[in-house]
Amino acid sequence: MPRSKWIWGVWSLVLLSYLIPYTLLTRVQAWYGSFLFWTLVGLAVIALNVVITKDFKGK
């Protein structure tokens, strides 16, 4: 799979960022609810970008 295809991982996370907090997490009134979810999404986005841009070379 070309590295650029991982961008679909990012777009899926964006979709989940609408779906999950507005369905499964609407009643979880704690730090481990939407706060943790969106924080983890942020970290996953960084990781995916590291993978996608791995072939970007040069000083």
Next chain:
Amino acid sequence: MTASLIWWSVAIYLIIATLIAWLSRQKKPAARMSGYFLGNRQMSGLVSALSYSATTYSAFMMVGLAGLTYAGGVGALGFEIIYFAGVSLVAVFGPRFWALGKRFGFVTPGEMLGYRYANRRVAMVIAVSNCIFLIPYAAVQLTGVGYLLQGTTDGAISYNVGILLATAIAILFSYIAGIRSVMWTDSLQAIMMMLASTLVVFLVVQGLGGFPALFDRLAAEQPQALTVPGSGLFSLTTFLGLTLPWFFFSLSNPQVSQRLFMPASLGAMRRMLLGFLIFGFIYTLVSVLWGFSALVAFPGLENADLAAPRLLGSDYVPHWLGVIVLIAIMAAAVSTIDSIMLTLSSMLSRDLYANLKPGVSERRQLRVGKIVVPLIALLALGFAQLQLDLIAVLSVAASSGLVAVVPAMIGAFYWKGGTGAGALASVIGTTLFVLALYATGNALLGLPAGIWGIIVASVLFVGISLMTKAPGERAEECQAAMDEVLEKPVGRAARSDEDG
């Protein structure tokens, strides 16, 4: 805070920043547009990352996002994270922008689209549309600085002096060495913004008993702040209306999309993107935690925008740090304004003036661009001084209105059927539509302009393109140029994948 303390701090900040701007100069002053506005396409990864961060994150974060969290809860984090994920568009479009810029010498994103669609009017229209939305946006940044200085000094530094000061600093940073001095001073400002805001969070959270205590109190006293729609501010419709246009920020806002022409290499672009993402992630969390802390410490404020100032004026934050944060917020506004000024100047000169007067030399374009910089600044200053309601409306409409260019931009790289007429209709139509919608109450069929903008732009672009003849040769030429420049290493990887 006393006026003299703030004046001294501003003076120290100004001396250091001006010194950095001065050091950023190259031996020979730029004689070409790409030298002055793009740093000769030779910007390093670290400076690009810090500058991209400072330009993207305006004064909105520490004041506005903290306020939004205070008023609406954790939805503010979701809004920022979706926007943040949208910056991944740079990983996809960045190399393509960069390759075409390198091959054809493009200075502005509009110029690139004008060439790709073989229609110079596309570039002209984008320049005008961007000015309509971004000059008011810059004016509102100035307004923020004015109120902040006036508020924190109890009027000792008046609103007018505040906005005049910020305008003068923005012009100074742009003029010393064009984009080079802007990017180097941006870097200093980004570091200031990050250090000051993080330190505040640590002190405040510690004052409130640590992170577990903060979240325990939130769960007990303000439980709705930990969910969406929570108190109701972040209904799904509002959330979509906010996040959709911001998702496309890295393509729609020329002051950041122009940055894709500047890195010295794709490696530098990678460092720019990843550096920004790390900066943005921390800065987002910090700003949201400001809002949460204020919600726990000072519930019941009448105006949520006062959450951040209230926090800074509290006993949790020592005086000296409060002053540094104040300067950092001003720096955040200045770093956004000077980049917008410089980008709009390059667009007015390259995309409007040079197209109205074909054959005009680079040197002359550069001279016009330099004359336009202070004119844009004065226009923003004038708007800020008038404090017209219209300006606030245009500024809020900015994110929705700037989306006008997004379908044409995506089409330029991914759809050979896109046409100049489609791009023109999309940009003009969406600009007028968004303006009309905001003028009449920002809703149509129950949906806000933020959602409509991208729909209208896409329908117009695709619809009109299908009815007109596409410049097939140009599409092929651009594709060939991208393949050639990106041959290694991105192209090679992609091809071997196809082979396998």
